[in-house]
Amino acid sequence: MIITKAKEKGDVVATLKDVKSVFLIGCSECASLCGTGSPEALAAMKETLEAEGKKVTGSMMAKTGCQVLGTKVELKPAKEEIDAADAILVMSCGAGTQAMVEVFKDKRVYPANDTTFLGNMTRFQQFDERCSMCGECIIDKTGGICPVTTCPKGILNGPCGGTNNGMCEVSPDIECAWAKIYARMERTGELDKMREIVPPKDYSKKLSPKVWVIEKKKEEK
Ligand code: SF4
Ligand code: SF4
Structure with a gap:
């Protein structure tokens, strides 16, 4: 929302x-x-x-x-x-x-x-930013958690050297996105995926203004 x-x-x-x-x-x-x-x-x-x-x-x-x-x-x-x-x-x-x-x-x-921002209502009257609409979703590679948005540095291959007991060096109030990604991928049995390098994103997909027209499917004869 x-x-x-x-x-x-x-x-x-x-x-x-x-x-x-x-x-x-x-x-x-x-x-x-x-x-x-x-x-x-x-x-x-x-x-x-x-x-x-x-x-x-x-x-x-x-x-x-x-x-x-x-x-x-x-x-x-x-x-x-x-x-x-x-x-x-x-x-x-x-x-x-x-x-x-x-x-x-x-x-x-x-x-x-x-x-x-685009966010989730995580509890009554609390909204958390989870997606910054980058136009090229990579969370299939990161345990379903978006580092582009929830890591303040937007690191695609983390964590950075500042991660500290599950918290982020940018603020003690922020959970380290990459600590969360690791914990989630451990639970889902996907830790091996963390060895794969996530390539740089194509930020041209985020350029504005965008237009998206859903084409009608042609009826098959
Ligand atoms: S990678 Fe993150 S910012 Fe990009 S579409 Fe997926 S959830 Fe949104
Ligand atoms: S500590 Fe974690 S969330 Fe914070 S900038 Fe580093 S990788 Fe990102």
Whole structure:
């Protein structure tokens, strides 16, 4: 899931300084789980903005905010409330905000959140970064644990000389990714794989912007 953090209220209010009325859009997916785009977050934002003298003309929870066409359809019933707003405040990730930029070509659209990383919810309200979307997954060679992301140095053949009793030299709060990889591969009977050198990655696969079109399979005759 995409992890978002709410911007400071003062920053959002400053962004909206030239705006008298706002329509709020939340997202039922990742941003809801992060508490940054949930119905409760929208209600709190409405309260904050009204206390600042702004008019909140309405709000809507998008099913999947980054889905441009689906969200456009979902917004149709709110047309009057949207028309009455000077701006749209999007409480989702950066992709969701830009989906709304695409939908509202002539209306101001602003983000309420900072988008931080692709992560896992490992316990209630805790999110850990596990994948940095490198475009060339190598965790088949590393026990299913990603050293590109979870080792601060991104070492492909570790550990480095700083590993210390299972912890990382960069911070005593971080478990050494390669100690975890070793322990996991020992448990799964794959330790011999640790002798294989993981080749340098092709970082051109990480270049942005990317586009991916899923081609329809041709029906076989
Ligand atoms: S190697 Fe790591 S960063 Fe790359 S795709 Fe796999 S999990 Fe993600
Ligand atoms: S101690 Fe482990 S996690 Fe930390 S930088 Fe070295 S190999 Fe990476």
